[in-house]
Amino acid sequence: MIPALPLSPQVFAILSALIEERTGLQYDPNERELLADRVSPRAVERGFDSLLDYYYFLRYDPDADTELALLVEALVVNETYFFRELPALKVVVSEVVPKVIAQGRRPRVWCAACATGEEPLTLAMLLDEAGLLGQVGIVASDISGRALTQARSGAYRRRSLRSLPSGVVGRWLEGDENGMRVAPHISREVEWLQINLVDPKALSALGQFDLILCRNVLIYFRDRTIEQVITNLWQRLLPQGQLLVGAAESLLRFDVAFDCEEQRGSFFYRKRGS
Ligand SMILES: C[S@@+](CC[C@H](N)C(=O)[O-])C[C@H]1O[C@@H](n2cnc3c(N)ncnc32)[C@H](O)[C@@H]1O
Incomplete structure (x- = not known):
């Protein structure tokens, strides 16, 4: 060293x-x-x-x-794993996504700060389980080019696999406990992009989303940066769109136009106004 x-x-x-x-x-x-x-x-x-x-x-x-x-x-700390903070992802698949589809639209979901990709890939697996894969546009981004290279490869080691529920291996992941590969029909549903969340210009090219997941990254920022980032994310949400942060993160102290809603034990921040 x-x-x-x-x-x-x-x-x-x-x-x-x-x-x-x-x-x-x-x-x-x-x-x-x-x-x-x-x-x-x-x-x-x-x-x-x-x-x-x-x-x-x-x-x-x-x-x-x-x-x-x-x-x-x-x-950067690229720590993440499959099926992390699962209850909120289940709400996304059972509530958030179906409600947008019921309005006759194709939901757009953005996993900002996806690290090596386990979070959007887990979401794609859950959507597949619910018969909704292919009906949702999933964008996943991170500032780290190295993390995204791994995400695009679809190959994962033991650390990422530590919390797999039964039924996942063989269906969406192939390999053994030392290393696994994501099924191609899952990985091809995710569009991977390198995006720096403190660069509003980069964000504006993304269009707008029904849901943004920004989990376990705001903890690395001080409050004034968090406020700037969530304001940037607010602008990327459609009217009534929702923002989901990590289970241990709260946005209640910030003066940004979100209403906090509890859905089955998880907190979602809904963009206020029409
Ligand atoms: C701990 S991981 C969180 C991964 C995933 N969201 C989760 O909850 O498991 C934090 C990620 O934030 C990314 N990150 C840090 N600063 C960033 C920035 N300015 N823009 C985009 N991503 C950033 C890091 O590269 C890292 O991959």
Whole structure:
């Protein structure tokens, strides 16, 4: 392992502010060592022996976007697994999606921050079970190109498979406990895109959705970023569209035009107004 380069409080302040501005990811001063550990391998790989020089490169060099994309891979936590926080996904399939179909429309669902894809693929499996696969447009995105490469491959290792209900293997996943592959009729229903949630321009190209899942990512952002992101997501929702966040996340403290509705123990945020 490459030893971390020194990171003074002053350089921490400007480097962490730059990272937060570009990705939303927030580091508190007590995480200075953690940030130095994560950033140093990239700085060294790029030929720097000072994190201040690396900061100037990231801020001003014409090639900075390419490097920032590589740095993002060192910073993000892509932790996820199949059938995570299942009760809310069941409500999506039994309530949210059928109601849109009953209105004569094809529901559009967006899994923002899908990591390596287990969440949208689980949703596709549940829709298949309900006979609704093919009637729903599923878009899945993440900031991490590496995570999306894995999502597109459809191949998964043990960590992703730790919570599989019975009946899944053989029907939607093939392999053994050391590694499995998603059935092609499931993976082809998901459109994978690389999207940074703090970039409103990137979001506006996506069109509008009946439901957005944005689960277990807002915890990495500070409140002002969360408010900015959920405002961006609000704009991507159709009238009366719904936003679903992680089971441990709440949006009640934010002044964004959502009504919080409990549906079978899960909380959905419905876009207010018509
Ligand atoms: C812990 S995973 C959550 C995965 C999945 N939604 C779930 O609940 O299991 C968080 C994901 O957020 C992504 N992420 C972090 N910052 C992001 C940003 N600014 N835009 C888009 N995705 C981001 C990370 O790359 C990571 O894959």
